[in-house]
Amino acid sequence: MGRASQQGRESRLRILDATLHLASERGYDGTTIGLVSEETGLPASSIYWHFENKEALLAAAMEHGISQLPLEPPEQRGTPYDELVHVRFARAVEMVTSRPEVWQFGLMLTLERRPKEPAARKAFVTLRRRLTDTLAEWWQATLPEEVADPELARKLAVFHLAAIDGFFVGHSADQGWDLERLGRLIAAGVVAQVEKWREGSR
Amino acid sequence: MGRASQQGRESRLRILDATLHLASERGYDGTTIGLVSEETGLPASSIYWHFENKEALLAAAMEHGISQLPLEPPEQRGTPYDELVHVRFARAVEMVTSRPEVWQFGLMLTLERRPKEPAARKAFVTLRRRLTDTLAEWWQATLPEEVADPELARKLAVFHLAAIDGFFVGHSADQGWDLERLGRLIAAGVVAQVEKWREGSR
DNA sequence: TTAACTCCGTAACGATCACTACAGCGACTA
DNA sequence: TAGTCGCTGTAGTGATCGTTACGGAGTTAA
Numbered sequence: 020m021g022r023a024s025q026q027g028r029e030s031r032l033r034i035l036d037a038t039l040h041l042a043s044e045r046g047y048d049g050t051t052i053g054l055v056s057e058e059t060g061l062p063a064s065s066i067y068w069h070f071e072n073k074e075a076l077l078a079a080a081m082e083h084g085i086s087q088l089p090l091e092p093p094e095q096r097g098t099p100y101d102e103l104v105h106v107r108f109a110r111a112v113e114m115v116t117s118r119p120e121v122w123q124f125g126l127m128l129t130l131e132r133r134p135k136e137p138a139a140r141k142a143f144v145t146l147r148r149r150l151t152d153t154l155a156e157w158w159q160a161t162l163p164e165e166v167a168d169p170e171l172a173r174k175l176a177v178f179h180l181a182a183i184d185g186f187f188v189g190h191s192a193d194q195g196w197d198l199e200r201l202g203r204l205i206a207a208g209v210v211a212q213v214e215k216w217r218e219g220s221r
Numbered sequence: 222m223g224r225a226s227q228q229g230r231e232s233r234l235r236i237l238d239a240t241l242h243l244a245s246e247r248g249y250d251g252t253t254i255g256l257v258s259e260e261t262g263l264p265a266s267s268i269y270w271h272f273e274n275k276e277a278l279l280a281a282a283m284e285h286g287i288s289q290l291p292l293e294p295p296e297q298r299g300t301p302y303d304e305l306v307h308v309r310f311a312r313a314v315e316m317v318t319s320r321p322e323v324w325q326f327g328l329m330l331t332l333e334r335r336p337k338e339p340a341a342r343k344a345f346v347t348l349r350r351r352l353t354d355t356l357a358e359w360w361q362a363t364l365p366e367e368v369a370d371p372e373l374a375r376k377l378a379v380f381h382l383a384a385i386d387g388f389f390v391g392h393s394a395d396q397g398w399d400l401e402r403l404g405r406l407i408a409a410g411v412v413a414q415v416e417k418w419r420e421g422s423r
Numbered sequence: 424t425t426a427a428c429t430c431c432g433t434a435a436c437g438a439t440c441a442c443t444a445c446a447g448c449g450a451c452t453a
Numbered sequence: 454t455a456g457t458c459g460c461t462g463t464a465g466t467g468a469t470c471g472t473t474a475c476g477g478a479g480t481t482a483a
Contacts, residue, residue, distance in 0.1 A: 024480090027430060044334045048250035052471060063472080065431055073471065127332050129394050130325050132246045144394055174406060177391065177398060185387030189379065192331050192346055196379065204376060208414040215413045226450095229460060254441060264462055265442075271460090275441065 031069045033059045038080035043120035046127045047077065047137060078138035081128075084121035085146055088114055092157055101210045103161055108206040111183050112198050122187055147180065154179050166216045175209070233271045235261045240282040245322035248329045249279065249339060280340035283330075286323035287348055291316055294359055303412045305363055310408040313385050314400050324389055349382065356381050368418045377411070 037058040042050040052073060056063050070076040093106050115122040125143035154176035159167060162175075182205050189196045239260040244252040254275060258265050272278040295308050317324040327345035356378035361369060364377075384407050391398045 046248045130329050181387030181391045184390040185383030188386040189383050211417045212410040212413040
């Protein structure tokens with residue numbers, strides 16, 4: 020394998036990036052092979068050499084984007100509890116903003132409900148489910164013992180994800196939202212609520 | 222004006238409903254005149270008799286949906302503060318679920334960022350802005366005096382809207398979310414946080 | 424040198440897109 | 454009764470959609 024297959028791999032990457040970029044701006048139907056061809060400078064036949072069809076191309080672009088997301092949970096040795104929560108929310112904001120195209124395209128797909136579900140949507144929804152589980156585990160491990168129970172941890176995880184989505188949408192609506200500041204505000208709110216439960220359990 | 226123009230008005234409504242329904246399931250590009258024609262049983266020429274073009278049709282469908290949303294703020298005479306907040310959030314959930322197509326299509330449009338912004342998107346974004354203002358005023362009027370200030374009220378309004386969006390997206394991801402329960406959870410969280418600020422200001 | 428393989432360029436395919444010209448229908452007005 | 458208006462039906466327009474056939478250039482293995 021020499022220069023030839025290297026060029027092929029580069030083209031493949033260019034196609035994936037262009038597709039993800041276009042899809043995040045125009046959605047599934049708005050992303051046409053013609054536009055991808057135009058943005059990459061490659062003819063349609065090249066795109067079809069690398070990918071079976073449009074459906075597979077968009078799925079691959081989504082997987083490509085997902086694989087670039089920072090998903091590992093942060094370290095948490097010896098840090099005070101409320102600070103942990105703040106770091107967690109900051110990380111969540113970081114995740115959606117590091118590769119905004121993924122979340123943008125993903126949310127569009129999530130909202131759509133066409134007869135035949137695109138593979139790209141399936142991939143994103145699966146990511147969300149996995150993320151919810153990870154978050155639930157994290158909350159279970161992080162919550163003070165007095166209030167820690169699996170159902171509550173799950174509720175907080177669900178709310179956590181909803182907050183990410185909500186902030187991202189607001190950000191897209193171009194209302195000049197400061198995602199980091201809002202992340203801090205909401206982290207403080209969660210800490211306050213947990214504090215209250217804690218008092219109630221005593 | 223007799224039966225003739227009555228039929229015309231009915232057709233117009235059928236077209237608007239079908240368009241909004243389709244757009245909420247398949248987005249802007251996925252909503253084709255052919256599909257609208259199929260769902261209404263009317264030929265394309267009828268659609269073009271009522272609306273100038275696709276762009277105007279989708280804008281009209283969005284306005285039509287928006288006009289059906291329950292937007293008046295709830296009564297608030299003599300009700301205790303924390304209950305007011307709960308009612309407010311319950312109303313917000315009611316708003317997006319009473320005509321889910323509006324929020325679904327609206328969020329898709331909000332996330333899109335194509336070169337030429339569709340009029341339907343403009344309408345929805347404007348609605349959001351108006352809603353944020355209304356919510357900010359409501360919070361300003363509702364917050365306990367010790368902590369009430371315009372900037373905080375605005376932040377809460379922004380968060381309020383983000384919560385609505387986030388819950389709606391989660392609901393669409395088909396993760397079996399109970400919107401009403403989550404609404405109550407988050408209302409409790411907000412009350413707790415405000416309580417904390419209140420203590421801090423004493 | 425030859426054969427195979429990888430990838431790109433050209434040029435199309437039928438289907439569907441948004442949109443339109445135009446004739447015809449029933450209901451209303453004069 | 455004749456004419457006008459509101460709306461629908463038929464049959465198209467050119468453009469663009471996803472997709473493919475095919476030839477050739479460039480590289481690699483025999």
